[in-house]
Amino acid sequence: MNYPNKKKPIKNVNNYANLGMTLESDIDLTNQYYLSHQIAVIHKKPTPIQVVNVSYPARNKAKIVEAYYRTPSTTDFNGLYKGRYIDFDAKETNSKTSFPLSNVHEHQVNHLSDVDAHGGIAFLIIGWSQYNEYYILFFKDLISFWQASKQGGRKSIPYTFFKENCHQIPFSYEPRLDYLSIINKLI
Amino acid sequence: MNYPNKKKPIKNVNNYANLGMTLESDIDLTNQYYLSHQIAVIHKKPTPIQVVNVSYPARNKAKIVEAYYRTPSTTDFNGLYKGRYIDFDAKETNSKTSFPLSNVHEHQVNHLSDVDAHGGIAFLIIGWSQYNEYYILFFKDLISFWQASKQGGRKSIPYTFFKENCHQIPFSYEPRLDYLSIINKLI
Numbered sequence: 008m009n010y011p012n013k014k015k016p017i018k019n020v021n022n023y024a025n026l027g028m029t030l031e032s033d034i035d036l037t038n039q040y041y042l043s044h045q046i047a048v049i050h051k052k053p054t055p056i057q058v059v060n061v062s063y064p065a066r067n068k069a070k071i072v073e074a075y076y077r078t079p080s081t082t083d084f085n086g087l088y089k090g091r092y093i094d095f096d097a098k099e100t101n102s103k104t105s106f107p108l109s110n111v112h113e114h115q116v117n118h119l120s121d122v123d124a125h126g127g128i129a130f131l132i133i134g135w136s137q138y139n140e141y142y143i144l145f146f147k148d149l150i151s152f153w154q155a156s157k158q159g160g161r162k163s164i165p166y167t168f169f170k171e172n173c174h175q176i177p178f179s180y181e182p183r184l185d186y187l188s189i190i191n192k193l194i
Numbered sequence: 195m196n197y198p199n200k201k202k203p204i205k206n207v208n209n210y211a212n213l214g215m216t217l218e219s220d221i222d223l224t225n226q227y228y229l230s231h232q233i234a235v236i237h238k239k240p241t242p243i244q245v246v247n248v249s250y251p252a253r254n255k256a257k258i259v260e261a262y263y264r265t266p267s268t269t270d271f272n273g274l275y276k277g278r279y280i281d282f283d284a285k286e287t288n289s290k291t292s293f294p295l296s297n298v299h300e301h302q303v304n305h306l307s308d309v310d311a312h313g314g315i316a317f318l319i320i321g322w323s324q325y326n327e328y329y330i331l332f333f334k335d336l337i338s339f340w341q342a343s344k345q346g347g348r349k350s351i352p353y354t355f356f357k358e359n360c361h362q363i364p365f366s367y368e369p370r371l372d373y374l375s376i377i378n379k380l381i
Contacts, residue, residue: 048308050268055240056258071243071261081237085272090313092279121235126277 030099030134030141033183034084040182041088047187049086049093055079081118088187091194092127094119095186099134105163106133108156116153119146128194132176132186133169141176142169143189217286217321217328220370221271227369228275234374236273236280242266268305275374278381279314281306282373286321292350293320295343303340306333315381319363319373320356329360330376 031051041047060073082096096119098110111131119129129146144164152164174189218238228234247260269283283306285297298318306316316333331351339351356362361376 042308045311048305048312048314053240053242053264053266056243056245056261058243069263071263072259074243074258074261076256076258077240079240087279087281087309087312087314090279092274092277094274118235121229121232122274124232125235125274127235127274 030097030132031083034097034132034186037182037184037186038084038086041187047086047088047093049084049088051084052079052081078112078114080114082115088128088190089194092122092125093190094122094127095130095132097132097134099136101136102163103135103137103166105165106135106169107163108153109162111149111153116149120150122146123150128190132184133173135166135169139178140169141178141184141186142173143176143186144169144173148172217284217319218270221284221319221373224369224371224373225271225273228374234273234275234280236271236275238271239266239268265299265301267301269302275315275377276381279309279312280377281309281314282317282319284319284321286323288323289350290322290324290353292352293322293356294350295340296349298336298340303336307337309333315377319371320360322353322356326365327356328363328365328371328373329356330363330373331356331360335359 035051038047038049038051041049055077056074057077058071058074060071062070062072064070082094084096085092085094087093096111096115098106100106100110119131122129123146131144131149132141133144134141148164148168152161156162174192176184176186176189178184222238225234225236225238228236242264243261244264245258245261247258249257249259251257269281271283272279272281274280283298283302285293287293287297306318309316310333318331318336319328320331321328335351335355339348343349361379363371363373363376365371
Protein backbone atom coordinates (compact mmCIF):
# COMPACT_ATOMS: atom_id res chain seq x y z
CA MET A 8 0.00 0.00 0.00
CA ASN A 9 1.05 3.50 -0.66
CA TYR A 10 0.76 5.84 2.25
CA PRO A 11 0.86 9.52 1.39
CA ASN A 12 4.10 11.13 2.54
CA LYS A 13 2.64 14.48 3.26
CA LYS A 14 0.85 14.79 6.55
CA LYS A 15 -2.45 16.56 6.41
CA PRO A 16 -2.30 19.85 8.31
CA ILE A 17 -4.34 19.63 11.50
CA LYS A 18 -7.13 22.15 11.36
CA ASN A 19 -6.86 24.69 14.14
CA VAL A 20 -10.41 24.50 15.40
CA ASN A 21 -11.46 27.01 18.02
CA ASN A 22 -14.40 25.31 19.63
CA TYR A 23 -15.80 28.06 21.82
CA ALA A 24 -18.45 25.76 23.26
CA ASN A 25 -15.67 23.82 24.97
CA LEU A 26 -13.87 26.84 26.37
CA GLY A 27 -13.36 26.21 30.03
CA MET A 28 -14.30 22.56 29.66
CA THR A 29 -10.90 21.84 28.16
CA LEU A 30 -9.03 23.45 31.00
CA GLU A 31 -11.22 21.65 33.50
CA SER A 32 -10.65 18.27 31.90
CA ASP A 33 -6.89 18.92 31.66
CA ILE A 34 -6.90 19.60 35.39
CA ASP A 35 -8.99 16.47 36.02
CA LEU A 36 -6.45 14.40 34.06
CA THR A 37 -3.63 16.00 36.02
CA ASN A 38 -5.35 15.22 39.32
CA GLN A 39 -5.86 11.60 38.26
CA TYR A 40 -2.14 11.43 37.48
CA TYR A 41 -1.28 12.93 40.87
CA LEU A 42 -3.52 10.43 42.65
CA SER A 43 -2.36 7.32 40.78
CA HIS A 44 1.29 8.32 41.31
CA GLN A 45 0.64 9.04 44.99
CA ILE A 46 1.71 12.67 44.59
CA ALA A 47 -1.43 14.39 45.88
CA VAL A 48 -5.13 13.87 46.63
CA ILE A 49 -6.99 16.62 44.78
CA HIS A 50 -10.52 16.30 43.45
CA LYS A 51 -13.03 18.45 41.64
CA LYS A 52 -16.16 19.07 43.65
CA PRO A 53 -19.45 18.07 42.02
CA THR A 54 -21.56 20.86 40.56
CA PRO A 55 -24.21 21.78 43.15
CA ILE A 56 -27.70 20.94 41.95
CA GLN A 57 -31.01 21.61 43.69
CA VAL A 58 -33.19 18.56 43.20
CA VAL A 59 -36.92 19.38 43.16
CA ASN A 60 -38.58 16.25 41.86
CA VAL A 61 -37.55 12.59 41.60
CA SER A 62 -39.44 9.77 39.96
CA TYR A 63 -38.92 6.02 40.35
CA PRO A 64 -39.62 4.44 36.96
CA ALA A 65 -37.94 1.22 38.12
CA ARG A 66 -37.01 -0.30 41.45
CA ASN A 67 -33.87 1.17 43.03
CA LYS A 68 -33.43 3.59 40.14
CA ALA A 69 -34.13 7.18 41.06
CA LYS A 70 -34.64 9.48 38.08
CA ILE A 71 -34.37 13.18 38.77
CA VAL A 72 -37.00 14.92 36.62
CA GLU A 73 -36.77 18.48 37.91
CA ALA A 74 -33.62 20.13 39.19
CA TYR A 75 -31.73 23.40 38.89
CA TYR A 76 -28.11 24.47 38.98
CA ARG A 77 -27.14 26.27 42.18
CA THR A 78 -24.39 28.83 42.63
CA PRO A 79 -21.37 27.12 44.20
CA SER A 80 -20.40 28.55 47.61
CA THR A 81 -16.75 27.56 47.24
CA THR A 82 -14.24 26.82 44.50
CA ASP A 83 -14.15 23.82 42.18
CA PHE A 84 -11.00 22.07 43.36
CA ASN A 85 -9.50 21.22 46.71
CA GLY A 86 -7.32 18.63 48.31
CA LEU A 87 -4.12 17.66 49.97
CA TYR A 88 -0.48 17.90 48.90
CA LYS A 89 2.42 17.04 51.21
CA GLY A 90 0.23 17.60 54.23
CA ARG A 91 -0.90 21.02 52.96
CA TYR A 92 -4.44 22.05 52.12
CA ILE A 93 -4.77 23.21 48.49
CA ASP A 94 -7.77 25.14 47.13
CA PHE A 95 -8.28 26.68 43.71
CA ASP A 96 -10.53 27.46 40.82
CA ALA A 97 -9.78 27.39 37.09
CA LYS A 98 -10.67 30.21 34.69
CA GLU A 99 -10.07 30.60 31.00
CA THR A 100 -10.06 33.80 28.99
CA ASN A 101 -10.18 34.38 25.27
CA SER A 102 -8.70 37.86 25.61
CA LYS A 103 -5.19 38.61 24.39
CA THR A 104 -4.61 41.55 26.68
CA SER A 105 -6.28 41.14 30.06
CA PHE A 106 -8.14 38.78 32.37
CA PRO A 107 -11.53 40.30 33.32
CA LEU A 108 -12.21 40.14 37.06
CA SER A 109 -15.89 39.64 36.21
CA ASN A 110 -14.89 36.00 35.56
CA VAL A 111 -14.37 35.60 39.31
CA HIS A 112 -17.32 35.50 41.66
CA GLU A 113 -17.37 37.32 44.97
CA HIS A 114 -18.10 34.14 46.94
CA GLN A 115 -15.03 32.52 45.36
CA VAL A 116 -12.82 35.41 46.47
CA ASN A 117 -14.32 35.20 49.96
CA HIS A 118 -13.73 31.47 50.10
CA LEU A 119 -10.11 31.77 48.91
CA SER A 120 -9.64 34.51 51.50
CA ASP A 121 -10.87 32.14 54.24
CA VAL A 122 -8.52 29.43 52.98
CA ASP A 123 -5.59 31.84 52.95
CA ALA A 124 -6.40 33.06 56.47
CA HIS A 125 -6.44 29.49 57.84
CA GLY A 126 -3.09 28.48 56.38
CA GLY A 127 -4.17 26.82 53.13
CA ILE A 128 -2.69 27.42 49.68
CA ALA A 129 -5.21 29.44 47.67
CA PHE A 130 -4.94 30.38 44.00
CA LEU A 131 -6.53 30.51 40.58
CA ILE A 132 -5.32 28.73 37.47
CA ILE A 133 -5.80 31.16 34.58
CA GLY A 134 -5.75 29.80 31.05
CA TRP A 135 -5.06 32.17 28.12
CA SER A 136 -6.64 30.26 25.28
CA GLN A 137 -5.18 32.55 22.59
CA TYR A 138 -1.67 31.75 23.78
CA ASN A 139 -2.18 28.24 25.17
CA GLU A 140 -0.56 29.50 28.34
CA TYR A 141 -1.56 28.72 31.90
CA TYR A 142 -0.55 30.67 34.97
CA ILE A 143 -0.98 30.41 38.70
CA LEU A 144 -2.44 33.55 40.22
CA PHE A 145 -1.90 33.34 43.97
CA PHE A 146 -4.50 34.75 46.31
CA LYS A 147 -2.31 37.66 47.42
CA ASP A 148 -2.14 38.94 43.81
CA LEU A 149 -5.80 38.26 43.14
CA ILE A 150 -6.92 40.13 46.25
CA SER A 151 -4.83 43.21 45.51
CA PHE A 152 -6.35 43.55 42.01
CA TRP A 153 -9.80 42.68 43.39
CA GLN A 154 -9.66 45.33 46.12
CA ALA A 155 -8.30 47.95 43.71
CA SER A 156 -11.20 47.24 41.32
CA LYS A 157 -13.70 47.71 44.17
CA GLN A 158 -12.14 51.12 44.83
CA GLY A 159 -12.64 52.27 41.25
CA GLY A 160 -9.47 50.78 39.80
CA ARG A 161 -9.20 48.66 36.66
CA LYS A 162 -11.60 45.72 36.32
CA SER A 163 -9.08 43.32 34.84
CA ILE A 164 -5.55 41.98 35.27
CA PRO A 165 -3.26 42.73 32.32
CA TYR A 166 -1.60 39.86 30.47
CA THR A 167 1.75 41.56 31.07
CA PHE A 168 1.24 41.13 34.83
CA PHE A 169 1.02 37.38 34.32
CA LYS A 170 4.08 37.34 32.06
CA GLU A 171 6.15 39.32 34.51
CA ASN A 172 4.92 38.20 37.94
CA CYS A 173 3.20 34.83 37.79
CA HIS A 174 4.49 31.29 37.38
CA GLN A 175 3.62 29.65 34.08
CA ILE A 176 2.40 26.06 34.42
CA PRO A 177 4.27 23.59 32.21
CA PHE A 178 1.96 21.85 29.73
CA SER A 179 2.86 18.33 28.64
CA TYR A 180 1.31 15.00 27.79
CA GLU A 181 1.51 13.65 31.33
CA PRO A 182 0.85 15.21 33.70
CA ARG A 183 -1.13 17.56 31.52
CA LEU A 184 -0.84 20.71 33.62
CA ASP A 185 1.74 20.19 36.34
CA TYR A 186 0.62 23.00 38.64
CA LEU A 187 2.04 21.28 41.72
CA SER A 188 5.55 21.73 40.30
CA ILE A 189 4.99 25.45 40.95
CA ILE A 190 3.43 24.95 44.38
CA ASN A 191 6.31 22.66 45.28
CA LYS A 192 8.84 25.47 44.85
CA LEU A 193 6.99 27.64 47.30
CA ILE A 194 6.35 25.30 50.24
CA MET B 195 -53.59 33.87 82.32
CA ASN B 196 -53.01 30.54 83.88
CA TYR B 197 -50.16 28.57 82.48
CA PRO B 198 -50.19 24.89 83.32
CA ASN B 199 -47.41 24.03 85.73
CA LYS B 200 -46.80 20.63 84.39
CA LYS B 201 -44.72 20.50 81.24
CA LYS B 202 -46.04 18.20 78.58
CA PRO B 203 -43.68 15.33 77.98
CA ILE B 204 -41.97 15.71 74.62
CA LYS B 205 -42.86 12.78 72.47
CA ASN B 206 -39.81 10.78 71.53
CA VAL B 207 -40.44 10.53 67.80
CA ASN B 208 -38.14 8.30 65.85
CA ASN B 209 -38.44 9.63 62.34
CA TYR B 210 -36.60 6.99 60.35
CA ALA B 211 -37.01 8.96 57.12
CA ASN B 212 -34.70 11.60 58.53
CA LEU B 213 -32.06 9.21 59.80
CA GLY B 214 -28.75 10.43 58.51
CA MET B 215 -30.23 13.74 57.38
CA THR B 216 -30.28 14.92 60.99
CA LEU B 217 -26.64 14.12 61.57
CA GLU B 218 -25.74 15.76 58.27
CA SER B 219 -27.63 18.93 59.06
CA ASP B 220 -26.12 19.05 62.56
CA ILE B 221 -22.68 18.88 60.97
CA ASP B 222 -23.66 21.56 58.45
CA LEU B 223 -24.76 23.85 61.29
CA THR B 224 -21.51 23.13 63.10
CA ASN B 225 -19.47 23.96 60.00
CA GLN B 226 -21.38 27.23 59.56
CA TYR B 227 -20.52 28.06 63.17
CA TYR B 228 -16.85 27.22 62.61
CA LEU B 229 -16.75 29.42 59.50
CA SER B 230 -18.57 32.42 60.97
CA HIS B 231 -16.36 32.28 64.07
CA GLN B 232 -13.22 31.92 61.93
CA ILE B 233 -12.39 28.57 63.53
CA ALA B 234 -12.20 26.43 60.39
CA VAL B 235 -13.21 26.26 56.72
CA ILE B 236 -15.06 22.97 56.28
CA HIS B 237 -17.80 22.37 53.72
CA LYS B 238 -19.99 19.52 52.59
CA LYS B 239 -19.40 18.55 48.98
CA PRO B 240 -22.44 18.62 46.71
CA THR B 241 -24.04 15.28 45.84
CA PRO B 242 -22.67 14.18 42.46
CA ILE B 243 -25.38 14.11 39.81
CA GLN B 244 -25.09 13.01 36.19
CA VAL B 245 -27.08 15.47 34.10
CA VAL B 246 -28.52 13.89 30.93
CA ASN B 247 -31.01 16.42 29.64
CA VAL B 248 -31.55 20.14 30.22
CA SER B 249 -34.39 22.28 28.89
CA TYR B 250 -34.58 26.06 28.72
CA PRO B 251 -38.21 27.04 29.41
CA ALA B 252 -37.13 30.65 29.96
CA ARG B 253 -34.07 32.71 29.07
CA ASN B 254 -31.07 32.12 31.33
CA LYS B 255 -32.96 29.53 33.33
CA ALA B 256 -31.71 26.02 32.77
CA LYS B 257 -34.09 23.32 33.96
CA ILE B 258 -32.61 19.86 34.37
CA VAL B 259 -35.26 17.36 33.24
CA GLU B 260 -33.28 14.12 33.32
CA ALA B 261 -30.48 13.33 35.74
CA TYR B 262 -29.26 10.50 37.96
CA TYR B 263 -27.43 10.24 41.25
CA ARG B 264 -23.84 9.09 40.88
CA THR B 265 -21.75 7.24 43.45
CA PRO B 266 -19.45 9.73 45.18
CA SER B 267 -15.74 8.98 44.69
CA THR B 268 -14.73 10.64 47.94
CA THR B 269 -16.24 11.52 51.32
CA ASP B 270 -18.87 14.16 52.05
CA PHE B 271 -16.87 16.67 54.08
CA ASN B 272 -13.46 18.23 53.78
CA GLY B 273 -11.66 21.42 54.64
CA LEU B 274 -9.04 23.22 56.59
CA TYR B 275 -8.41 23.60 60.33
CA LYS B 276 -5.32 25.34 61.72
CA GLY B 277 -3.48 24.73 58.49
CA ARG B 278 -4.37 21.02 58.52
CA TYR B 279 -6.38 19.18 55.90
CA ILE B 280 -9.48 17.52 57.41
CA ASP B 281 -11.54 14.84 55.63
CA PHE B 282 -14.44 12.80 56.92
CA ASP B 283 -17.79 11.22 56.33
CA ALA B 284 -20.77 10.93 58.67
CA LYS B 285 -22.68 7.72 59.33
CA GLU B 286 -25.61 6.99 61.57
CA THR B 287 -26.73 3.65 62.91
CA ASN B 288 -29.94 2.59 64.55
CA SER B 289 -28.30 -0.44 66.15
CA LYS B 290 -27.74 -0.60 69.90
CA THR B 291 -24.87 -3.04 69.77
CA SER B 292 -22.66 -2.57 66.71
CA PHE B 293 -21.91 -0.37 63.72
CA PRO B 294 -22.17 -2.43 60.49
CA LEU B 295 -19.19 -1.92 58.20
CA SER B 296 -21.57 -2.31 55.26
CA ASN B 297 -22.49 1.34 55.96
CA VAL B 298 -19.05 2.33 54.68
CA HIS B 299 -18.22 2.10 50.99
CA GLU B 300 -14.94 0.74 49.70
CA HIS B 301 -14.18 3.96 47.75
CA GLN B 302 -14.62 5.95 50.96
CA VAL B 303 -12.12 3.75 52.79
CA ASN B 304 -9.70 4.10 49.86
CA HIS B 305 -10.10 7.87 49.83
CA LEU B 306 -9.57 8.16 53.60
CA SER B 307 -6.53 5.93 53.20
CA ASP B 308 -5.11 8.34 50.58
CA VAL B 309 -5.80 11.29 52.87
CA ASP B 310 -4.09 9.55 55.77
CA ALA B 311 -1.07 8.66 53.63
CA HIS B 312 -0.62 12.28 52.52
CA GLY B 313 -0.72 13.76 56.00
CA GLY B 314 -4.38 14.73 56.30
CA ILE B 315 -6.66 14.02 59.23
CA ALA B 316 -9.09 11.28 58.19
CA PHE B 317 -12.01 9.94 60.21
CA LEU B 318 -15.68 9.06 60.37
CA ILE B 319 -18.29 10.62 62.60
CA ILE B 320 -20.54 7.80 63.80
CA GLY B 321 -23.92 8.67 65.24
CA TRP B 322 -25.71 6.15 67.50
CA SER B 323 -29.29 7.30 67.14
CA GLN B 324 -30.59 5.04 69.95
CA TYR B 325 -28.23 6.69 72.41
CA ASN B 326 -27.93 10.16 70.86
CA GLU B 327 -24.18 9.68 71.03
CA TYR B 328 -21.63 10.69 68.44
CA TYR B 329 -18.08 9.41 68.20
CA ILE B 330 -15.03 10.06 66.10
CA LEU B 331 -13.64 6.90 64.53
CA PHE B 332 -10.16 7.69 63.28
CA PHE B 333 -8.89 6.10 60.11
CA LYS B 334 -6.39 3.87 61.93
CA ASP B 335 -9.22 2.20 63.88
CA LEU B 336 -11.52 2.01 60.86
CA ILE B 337 -8.86 0.37 58.70
CA SER B 338 -7.98 -2.27 61.29
CA PHE B 339 -11.63 -3.38 61.58
CA TRP B 340 -12.05 -3.08 57.79
CA GLN B 341 -9.05 -5.27 57.02
CA ALA B 342 -10.06 -7.82 59.65
CA SER B 343 -13.53 -8.04 58.07
CA LYS B 344 -11.96 -8.66 54.64
CA GLN B 345 -10.05 -11.55 56.17
CA GLY B 346 -13.16 -13.22 57.48
CA GLY B 347 -13.41 -11.30 60.75
CA ARG B 348 -16.50 -9.59 62.12
CA LYS B 349 -18.42 -7.28 59.79
CA SER B 350 -19.18 -4.64 62.38
CA ILE B 351 -17.59 -2.56 65.11
CA PRO B 352 -19.07 -3.18 68.56
CA TYR B 353 -20.59 -0.29 70.49
CA THR B 354 -18.30 -1.15 73.39
CA PHE B 355 -15.28 -0.38 71.20
CA PHE B 356 -16.60 3.17 70.74
CA LYS B 357 -17.33 3.54 74.45
CA GLU B 358 -13.87 2.37 75.43
CA ASN B 359 -11.60 3.63 72.65
CA CYS B 360 -13.16 6.54 70.77
CA HIS B 361 -13.71 10.18 71.66
CA GLN B 362 -17.34 11.17 72.15
CA ILE B 363 -18.28 14.43 70.45
CA PRO B 364 -19.97 16.93 72.78
CA PHE B 365 -23.49 17.81 71.63
CA SER B 366 -24.80 21.27 72.47
CA TYR B 367 -26.89 24.08 71.05
CA GLU B 368 -23.97 25.89 69.45
CA PRO B 369 -21.82 24.55 67.99
CA ARG B 370 -24.10 21.56 67.55
CA LEU B 371 -21.46 18.82 67.28
CA ASP B 372 -18.10 20.21 68.25
CA TYR B 373 -15.94 17.56 66.58
CA LEU B 374 -12.98 19.93 66.23
CA SER B 375 -12.67 20.04 70.01
CA ILE B 376 -11.55 16.40 69.71
CA ILE B 377 -9.28 17.01 66.72
CA ASN B 378 -7.75 19.94 68.57
CA LYS B 379 -6.48 17.70 71.36
CA LEU B 380 -4.63 15.53 68.89
CA ILE B 381 -2.80 18.04 66.70
